[in-house]
Amino acid sequence: LLLHLIVIKNTLDPVWKAFTVPLVSLCNGDVDRNIKVLCYDYDNDGGHDFIGEFQTTVTKMSHASTTEVEFDCINPKKQRKKKNYKNSGVIVLRSCKIIRDYTFLDYILGGCQLMFTVGIDFTASNGNPREPSSLHYINPLGSNEYLAAILAVGQIIQDYDTDKMFPALGFGAKLPPDWKVSHEFAINFDPTNPFCSGVEGIAQAYSSCLPHLRFYGPTNFSPIINHVARGASQALQQERAAQYFTLLIITDGVISDMDETRHAIVAAAKLPMSVIIIGVGNADFAAMEFLDGDASVLRSHTGEEAARDIVQFVPFRDFRNAPKETLAKSVLAELPQQVTQYFKQRNLSPSNQAAE
Incomplete structure (x- = not known):
């Protein structure tokens, strides 16, 4: 489990700042390994509400090096209950680059x-x-x-x-x-x-x-x-x-x-x-x-x-x-x-x- 916590307050359309993460920590260096991303609605009391999740790979995310990539944020419980459920929001990846960390x-x-x-x-x-x-x-x-x-x-x-x-x-x-x-x-x-x-x-x-x-x-x-x-x-x-x-x-x-x-x-x-x-x-x-x-x-x-x-x-x-x-x-x-x-x-x- 890799936790990267960034809280964007007082908006329903958050824009997260860019961040870097070692490839080994993210996917053990395997760019085709499945990565699950979970998104929560932050609460001050710690009872954060689950919004949804999606799965991807570094290979798929790397497409954002040239154009934006979108992922449906899915809440499995809502998906099972609602017949016409599409998503609980869309995560837009604006940029993703693999940069070699030279020594x-x-x-x-x-x-x-x-x-x-x-x-x-x-x-x-x-x-x-x-x-x-x-x-x-x-x-x-x-x-x-x-x-x-x-x-x-x-x-x-x-x-x-x-x-x-x-x-x-x-x-x-x-x-x-x-x-x-x-x-x-x-x-x-x-x-x-x-x-x-x-x-x-x-x-x-x-x-x-x-x-x-x-x-x-x-x-x-x-x-x-x-x-x-x-x-x-x-x-x-x-x-x-x-x-x-x-x-x-x-x-x-x-x-x-x-x-x-x-x-x-x-x-x-x-x-x-x-x-x-x-x-x-x-x-x-x-x-x-x-x-x-x-x-x-x-x-x-x-x-x-x-x-x-x-x-x-x-x-x-x-x-x-x-x-x-x-x-x-x-x-x-x-x-x-x-x-x-x-x-x-x-x-x-x-x-x-x-x-x-």
Whole structure:
């Protein structure tokens, strides 16, 4: 028994809203299996009056994909008692479509590339990278929390991009030769080609750039979010499920441009894009939790709601003593759903026949 309850009050000619139901739940995937539909007159006291019923199949209902289909609503008791009984009403099916529910794997096999970008926090609150107390200090084992986060996430996500060339950006530091602060710079110092070869290339560029930066501030996220959003906007023009952009921001503290960041995320929610934030160190990450709209819908400072939740925040400290696979699993937990949700909202199927 499948119950789909929609009550239309105060009318003898109800019009029900469209709804979706899994084919497996409706008919166990058998489009020729009989389905009985029962219609009741709703009563507030729960004593609903039976109006009538009809039987059909998904195959018959699918005819409504091109033209309306009508079903006589029959009350068997009245049919037996009344000689000239025709029906107790007519159910008109205005539209019925079978839509394939594509999975994340369908889109990947269909040729969708995950375009991965890293954004790294080089603000002064991280500490002098030459001092062991700094979050950017590379220990004798050649690691720190920034590198650990890059490798844990990047080594998983790079397998979903064929060329494995990833932009790596920094923010919150002063750059040579004029030592002006920048919130959107290539860590390989090549603004025309900020791409690094694989996750190892990102790690190498990160380690190499540290001695050449002067950590400064403030902690502004919006420039890097908008940077990736520009690429996602171009992908949007293709009208194909060909690319989905993922920005990994690694940061140690409180966001300085919260209004601008909220605005940037709300705008990015309309694009094929997600934002992953990993918090390193022991700072208060309450603002990051706010951006991760699991508890409530994120709004821009003007009140506009995000079309969908695209932010996932994870504090690195929760995984310091765990295998890197555990961090990656938590960080990427929402990404498959965000990818499929976006393409479904835009009615985009996987790009090629590999997913069929």
